[in-house]
Amino acid sequence: MEGEFQWRMFLKGVNVVDMSVTSIGDLLYVTLFFFGGLGFCLGPFLAVFLLSPKKTRNIDNKTGQFIECGMEPIGSAWIRYGVVYYLYALMFLAFDVDVLFLFPVAMAYNQGQFAGGMRDFIEVFIFVGILSLALVYAWKKGVFKWDRKVYQNQ
């Protein structure tokens, strides 16, 4: 609450003289986390630079390769591959997001005005039911049949 007050005062151009000890402590924390985050970003680069072998048979002159895994890549990377798996992954995502929306419901379900009653149960049921229609649609349109899709006109 106090922080919000100071923020508003700051926005209104009022000079808040009373920079209390706690807010300086907060600033220190923020700075600390900032540098910590920066360290997580830059640290790996530094570690790789220091530790990686630079002149072995597998590494030297291989910068132009699309994937550096120690093996010689064969052929071009511009190939067509089956899209079936990705449709599965997307459907999992639709299901996953259903679950995500249920967390706030689970948090509030037994509290205060929401506690008890058949109505809340039915509401959640309708909500999940409508979200699940995405799966019904995918099922009906044959997304879950694992066969290679062949496109004629491409």
Next chain:
Amino acid sequence: MLFLPELFLLGGSLILFFITLGDEKGALAKNVTIAIGLGMALLCYMSIDKQGTLFYTAYKVDYFSQFFKIIISLGLVAVVILTSDMKGINAKVKPEYYLFMTLSCLGLVFLVSANELITIFISLELSSYALYLMVPMRDDATGEIKQMEAAIKYIMFGVLSTGAMLFGTSYVYGLTGSTSLPEVVMALSSMSDNPISYLAVFLILIGFFYKLAIFPFHFWVPDVYEGAANATTAFIATVPKVGAVAIMVKIVLMANPNGADWLILMLSIAAVSSMFYGNLSALVQTDIKRMLGFSGIAHAGFILVGMVTLDELGFARAMYYIIGYVLMNLACFLVICAVSQKGENVSRDDLKGLYKRAPFLALVLLVSMFAMAGIPPFVGFAGKFMLLIGALKAGHLVLVILAAINTAIAIYYYLSVVRVAFTSDPGDRPDVEVRGSMWAMGLVLMALILYLGVAPDTLMAITQKAVQVVM
């Protein structure tokens, strides 16, 4: 039962969803969509005088919202009828196409009733996502492959403006501690000397500038209009803009009444630059839809001329203008959809000799182009005239002069379409078949364009009453 129209629309969308599960149900989906739109308009009309708030005041039903709901659902019906055979939409996904069109309308219906910033955001996204999906549903049988590019551009610019809008919302919440519109308006009016509040309102407005295609946020317009199928463009160009104008009135009111100078300046600059950019770019277009896209940018600028006055009459005139704009655009798209043989884009040359190939369509085109150019006695003239008079009385002389110059520029490209349709030889272009629904639709649209132009008082009285409710 304040929520009955929305429940009806939701139930209708659910029915449409189950229709999409079947195969080749395009015709059924079309009829269901028309029924949903008409039923929705009827329910809104019956509840037009009801008032109240729902969902902990996040949702407000009043004359303003019900009026716009009627316009939106009638717009849906009109688009579905005038593009009835949906040339250019992939036959496999036709039911899905109607479903998304209905869902987009659902989002807009929620939007005009939204009384809270998060609700505004969610309903705006609901309507936008459906539109993003409609763009790439174009059939590639006619060799048109621009739709994917158009869809990606539409999404990317949409995401950008959404981000800006959310950022503005976060500022508003930080300043006022609330997202409810009435509370925000109260809190902001007491801190109008605060630059952050200007920035916050401006950032929220960006979301609607994007929808309405105001100058710096218009980049998606020409490519999406050209890349999307004729039916999709007809929808994007009309119905969502009504919703955007409705909610812009509410957002602009947020910054009222103190410290309005910056807002007036910002709106004036956006208006003038939109008009000049749209009209000058439209001069060189040959694709009719692309031309209409640029002309839409210019018309959006004109709507801002109404908002600049920041009073009841100005908002009412802006609403009158957008309704007129929807009618003129629908009439023009009726011709485009009919002339297009297999759903391909229509260039200006495709209209050659239209007066011989389809005299009725040529007449519809004439009326809509004259109306857009602002020639009396059509609705475009009455709208422009009232907007300019209002701005002049409010003392924006420079703005009025620049707007009048733009009207003159616009006449050139509108009338050159008419010239091609009426004075050139058809060559070996085939006759255009005009079916009964097109006759009916064309007659209704022409009658409305003429009636609203001759007697603007009736609609103005309604829009004024609607604005009074929210002010």
